[in-house]
Amino acid sequence: MAEKMDRGALTEAVYYIMLSLFEPMHGYGIMQNVTNLSKGRVTLGPGTLYGAINTLLEKKWIQAVEGEKKSRKKEYIITQEGENMIDAELERLQELLDNGHRVVGRKEK
Amino acid sequence: MKKTVFKPFYNYEKEEKWLNQMSLNGLQLVGYYWAVYVFEEGKPDEYEYRIEFMRHFGKHPENLEYIEFLKELKVECVGTYMYWSILRKKKEDGPFEIFSGMEDKMKQYKKIRNWWFSLAALEYFIALYEMILGIYLKNSNESVTWFPFFCGFLLIVVATCLFSVGIPLHKKIKCLEKNKELFDN
8 A cells, every 4th residue: 555655756846855865965955956956946945845854754765864863954865765766756757758759749740 | 123013813814915015114023922013123125924834733842843944944933823933034045935836835725724614613613502501591581691692693703704714715725626636736
């Protein structure tokens, strides 16, 4: 049951947060990085970022960086499980893109 | 120079608008306590204000943890009241929306709608109790039968007001739910 639930599309916020965390980063860094990655299209709201970080920690897709756990400004990094999720999502997105280009490209000819 | 204003609000969106208008006029909110707003004169339009309905009541440890986290993101908590918190961010630090993504926005609207609807339901329930009490007293020939009816009537008026605060939010949620069939975010 839980496995099936994990196979939906990731939200934009979660996808970009996890991409950011291929390097260790704290909250403010994630927010800035997501704005940069999306060239200003996606601005993470603080409430959304807080909720997403907590859920991702619970799911163990990201973790707090060792040794930083007691300091106030926590840094986070993606886990192996999280990387697997990103791989699966990339595959899904690739399929969408490929099919889109194939169909639309055919019509343009 | 500090300025204190007493102004009760039911509609948090109107409250937000008012606070941002005050900010535009150079009055920055620095404190809140029971519908009393304390403003400080400052640079016009320096801060943007937002109101959030939090996950927990009052000074719950998770609320405090959240407010600490907000500080990291350059968001300041000016005041809290029950589930509500008034937040602000300097305009120069970028745009300020508490939630991005439709799912989170909808969750927030739902929490606020349910808050008003449950308060209204509680008042309707007490009103019903008062009415039943009134009928009981009338049947037993007591002299103060008008009083429970009066209370009951008053409660019904208040409950209907509370209920009507939740209605625009309810409509917004229904509208977003339709969009959700088409969009992921």
